[in-house]
Amino acid sequence: MKNNTPLFKRVRENRLFWPLVALSLIFIFNAIFSPGFFKLGILDGHLYGNLIDVFNNSAPLMLVALGMTLVIATGGVDLSVGAVIAISAAMGAVLINPVFGNEEITNAVAADPTLTNTPLWLVVVVTLVAGTLCGLWNGLLVSRAKISPMVATLILMVAGRGIAQLIERGQIMTVYYKPYHWFGNGFILGLPVSIYIVAIVYAIAWVLVRKTSIGLFIESVGLNAKSSYYSGISEKNVKLFAYTFCGFCGAVAGLILGSYIHAIDANNIGLNYELDAIFAVVIGGTLMSGGRFSLLASMVGALIIWTFTITMYIFGVPANALLAGRAVLVLVVILLYSDYARRILNRIFERKGLQHDTAN
Amino acid sequence: MTDSQNILSMNRIKKSFPGVAALENVDFSLRKGEVHALIGENGAGKSTLIKVLTGVEHPDSGSIELDGKPVQVRSPQHSQELGISTVYQEINLCTNISVAENIMMGFEPHNFFGIDWKKMNALASEAMKRLDVDIDVTQSLGNFSVAIQQMVAIVRSLEVASPKILILDEPTSSLDVNETAHLFGVIRKLKSEGIGIIFITHFLDQVYEITDRITVLRNGKLVGTYNTTSLPRIELIGKMLGRSLTELDEVSKAKQKNEQKKDTESLVEAKGLGLTGSIEAIDFELHVGEVVGLAGLLGSGRTEIANLIFGIDTPDKGSLKIKGKKINHFSPLESLENGIALCPEDRKAEGIVGDLTIRENIILALQARYGWFKFIATQKQYEIAENYIKLLGIATPSADQLVKNLSGGNQQKVILARWLATDPQVFILDEPTRGIDVGAKAEIQKLVLQLAQEGKSIIFISSELEEVLRTSHRIVVLRDRKKAAEYSGDVDDHTIIQTMAGIL
Incomplete structure (x- = not known):
């Protein structure tokens, strides 16, 4: 039997293979030890259950991971996503409660949750534009001012939450306006709205990177910026696009997160999302040095992080130990992805494959 | 033994x-x-x-x-x-x-x-x-x-x-x-x-x-x-x-046939073009169907001229006209649109993208010219890539092979293919045969003359004098970042070496 690359090896080398294995392991663990995990019920005409929670909770991180994938693929990183979430969510909240601070009106709004001066579409547009502008700012710093990505986005990471606080005039802003709650809590055909939003943004991203040349250019710039430039690729615009898109994704995440908890706390909304997103991208197999990427694998990475977290919740891990639990996940994944572990795994699999071949 | x-x-x-x-x-x-x-x-x-x-x-x-x-x-x-x-x-x-x-x-x-x-x-x-x-x-x-x-x-x-x-x-x-x-x-x-x-x-x-x-x-x-x-x-x-060795002889013959072409329209016209600290003001012309060799020692300014004409560097002196049009904005993309191609000296750092496939490397420049939204469909990409793999004899099992796995000569051919795909009129080849073997060298030299016959113009840079002499219709000798002399293609190597050394 002559087959240069065995099927199993090809499957194994697919970017989605390891993330899916990891996700399955967590699912299997839950299937054995937490019988209720896969139970889906119907409540008020929509699905509920742990799985739905996992998806609903993962949605903002999946969105941020999409943007982060492109940025990391260019060889950069965006540390400001958490802050971008705060800024864009704050912009939306301020639009809904324009006279916030005036107690009389606040009370009036609280009494009548449909009261607002701003149409919802405008809130959405402004939220998205705010985040996109933040991304554009990062992109300009990196591509035009040639500041190294980590430093450039650190600026907004530090300043962003301050800006969000200024926008909210130093308060935690509660949004009583009901229609706004829909993005994070609503359901369409029994499934959470956030899942649809993720699907739409993923579809946009997929079309952009696979049906235009941007994806190829991003990979090319990430792998060898100089050769790409010599080939006529505008490295600057490619980077500008990646950061801007990442800002846009942060804004969509901000919309969902703000809507989910009905309140925008500039100091805590989207906290540590940049780090989780980077981790999700790494789980997805995109190298931090840039180059080849897979949007889907990064989204699975985000799912893994949240499935793991929710599993910990289910097993009653105390809240203050959650971060330690995540640290273990990070450690295990990074070790599994190291060249060393790969070599060992390859050896194990190849030996097995060999025996299999001779048996035939 | x-x-x-x-x-x-x-x-x-x-x-x-x-x-x-x-x-x-x-x-x-x-x-x-x-x-x-x-x-x-x-x-x-x-x-x-x-x-x-x-x-x-x-x-x-x-x-x-x-x-x-x-x-x-x-x-x-x-x-x-x-x-x-x-x-x-x-x-x-x-x-x-x-x-x-x-x-x-x-x-x-x-x-x-x-x-x-x-x-x-x-x-x-x-x-x-x-x-x-x-x-x-x-x-x-x-x-x-x-x-x-x-x-x-x-x-x-x-x-x-x-x-x-x-x-x-x-x-x-x-x-x-x-x-x-x-x-x-x-x-x-x-x-x-x-x-x-x-x-x-x-x-x-x-x-x-x-x-x-x-x-x-x-x-x-x-x-x-x-x-x-x-x-x-x-x-x-x-x-x-x-x-x-008949192939090498063919190269010389092909050149002789080419020799008749001269005094055609000039494609590249540099007047006093220079960049402080890189190359001193230089006059340079390139006609249709002509191969101009740049000879000189390492650091004499050969690559620097290539980089100026291709728009990697922006000159601070003089002017450059491509097809009679004055160039104001210098960038590789601009050059690409003007029909200029550069095979850079440092193949690994400036030429190939090693972790992309042969197919992706070949369509890179063409796609760059088309821009973001005029995407070459995958099917078409394979067609283009396979066409050039056959045409240039790139030794590879498939177009999906990563370029970093190819030998030096084949990598060079991939870069040539990348530019050929954009159908340029001017090729700047900076050390196209460095570190590659005699056979591939002869193939590339033959390709150069074939391109010239088809009416393309070529700037040929090489530290191997013999190669410059074999392919060029005109030879510009550089010394200490200045143009030292210009000779017709039938000059003997002795004269060139003396010029490079500063004796003539």
Whole structure:
């Protein structure tokens, strides 16, 4: 039997293979030890259950991971996503409660949750534009001012939450306006709205990177910026696009997160999302040095992080130990992805494959 | 074949990569105090053999004996411990630290306060002097020429390991005549100390100048090992290629046919074009169907001119007209749109994107010209790529092969394909044949003349004078970042060398 690359090896080398294995392991663990995990019920005409929670909770991180994938693929990183979430969510909240601070009106709004001066579409547009502008700012710093990505986005990471606080005039802003709650809590055909939003943004991203040349250019710039430039690729615009898109994704995440908890706390909304997103991208197999990427694998990475977290919740891990639990996940994944572990795994699999071949 | 003098013998080495047999039962031996040339075309298996010897790759079968004792080279580090040192074509030293630090790194002499800098500098300086190189070792390595850097690399490998075997991989590919002579002095000295030297090069002159024996590989197989003095050059080339030299003759004939074309419309017209610190103001013209060679020593400004015309650098003097249109905005993309193509000098850093496939590399420039939204469909990409793979004879099992897995000559062909796909009118080829074998060289030279016949114009840059003479209709000689003279294509090499040297 002559087959240069065995099927199993090809499957194994697919970017989605390891993330899916990891996700399955967590699912299997839950299937054995937490019988209720896969139970889906119907409540008020929509699905509920742990799985739905996992998806609903993962949605903002999946969105941020999409943007982060492109940025990391260019060889950069965006540390400001958490802050971008705060800024864009704050912009939306301020639009809904324009006279916030005036107690009389606040009370009036609280009494009548449909009261607002701003149409919802405008809130959405402004939220998205705010985040996109933040991304554009990062992109300009990196591509035009040639500041190294980590430093450039650190600026907004530090300043962003301050800006969000200024926008909210130093308060935690509660949004009583009901229609706004829909993005994070609503359901369409029994499934959470956030899942649809993720699907739409993923579809946009997929079309952009696979049906235009941007994806190829991003990979090319990430792998060898100089050769790409010599080939006529505008490295600057490619980077500008990646950061801007990442800002846009942060804004969509901000919309969902703000809507989910009905309140925008500039100091805590989207906290540590940049780090989780980077981790999700790494789980997805995109190298931090840039180059080849897979949007889907990064989204699975985000799912893994949240499935793991929710599993910990289910097993009653105390809240203050959650971060330690995540640290273990990070450690295990990074070790599994190291060249060393790969070599060992390859050896194990190849030996097995060999025996299999001779048996035939 | 058991020779008591052999310090190294590699027996029936076999190594294959997915889809390619890189080495098939190759024997190789090295005697004490011998300079042994290892030559062959691209993909002949030279690098693989060296990688096996230095422990980068492990052979599938075969044995290695050092001083008659069988060894298994486990890793590059292990090979150093066994007394095998390698100086690579791309120098892997740090240019931002001093020469002394580069030489002594990891072996610094210490005193009570830490590193004994004085002693370290003295040791390094002494080590360099042993090779008759007298330089200030406290300066950072980047301040010195590539030749000196090469020698620093050699000195380091001698200091660190006191090797019995020294492998020099294309050590002269970026050296000029004097530097090469200097390096050869060093090699002779090492040889007299009893070190066995494996010398890999594409320059046949140098093979005959310095080596004692020659081992020729072709397509992963051993052709034979010969005493240098008893193997005439023409036979050597025949053995390397496995075919006659008629192809090279064809090149010369093709050029003669081309000679008739002249005084056509000028495509590139530079007037007083220059960039401070890079190249002084230069006048330059390129006509339709013309091959203009740029000759000059390393650092004479050849690449700098290419970079100005292609828009990598923005000139601060003079003007540039392409097809009669004045260029105001200098960038590769602008040049691409004006029908100019550049195959850059540094293939790895500026040319290929090694981790992309052949297909993606080939369509890269075309796609860049089309922009973001006029995406070339995958089907069409394969068509384009496969067309050029066939046309240029790129040796690969498929268009989905990563470019970094190809040999140097095939990588160069991929870059040529990338630009051919954009159908440019002006080709700037900067050292297109550097580090590639005689066969591929002839193919590329032929391609150059064929393009000229089709009405394309070519700026041909090469440090091999013979090659410039063979292909060019007109030759511009550069010296010290200035245009020294301009000759028609039938000038003899003697005149050019004198011009380069500043005698004429």
